[in-house]
Amino acid sequence: MFPRSIQLPERQSFFLFGPRATGKSTLVHEIKSTHDIRPDKVRGLLAMESAFAEAELFCVSQDPGPQQIGPIRALPWEMALEVL
Numbered sequence: 001m002f003p004r005s006i007q008l009p010e011r012q013s014f015f016l017f018g019p020r021a022t023g024k025s026t027l028v029h030e031i032k033s034t035h036d037i038r039p040d041k042v043r044g045l046l047a048m049e050s051a052f053a054e055a056e057l058f059c060v061s062q063d064p065g066p067q068q069i070g071p072i073r074a075l076p077w078e079m080a081l082e083v084l
Contacts, residue, residue: 026055029080035062037074045072 030045039046042059049057049071057072060080067074075083 028052028055028057030059032061037061037063039069042069042072
């Protein structure tokens, strides 16, 4: 087991960037602790759309089901582990 090397603030989100294993595109993930993803909760990720025009945008949360918020694919964390 590896100790956590960073301290994440509670009720905050963080972003992950990186190339897909397929080499086809870049993924930008926002990880949120909320159970209720709404457009106002993914403003930071929406703001990144212009900087990462070719990226696929994902928001991973504790929501009960998937949804599409503009260009963002919002997934429950269990489904994100399978899909991503």
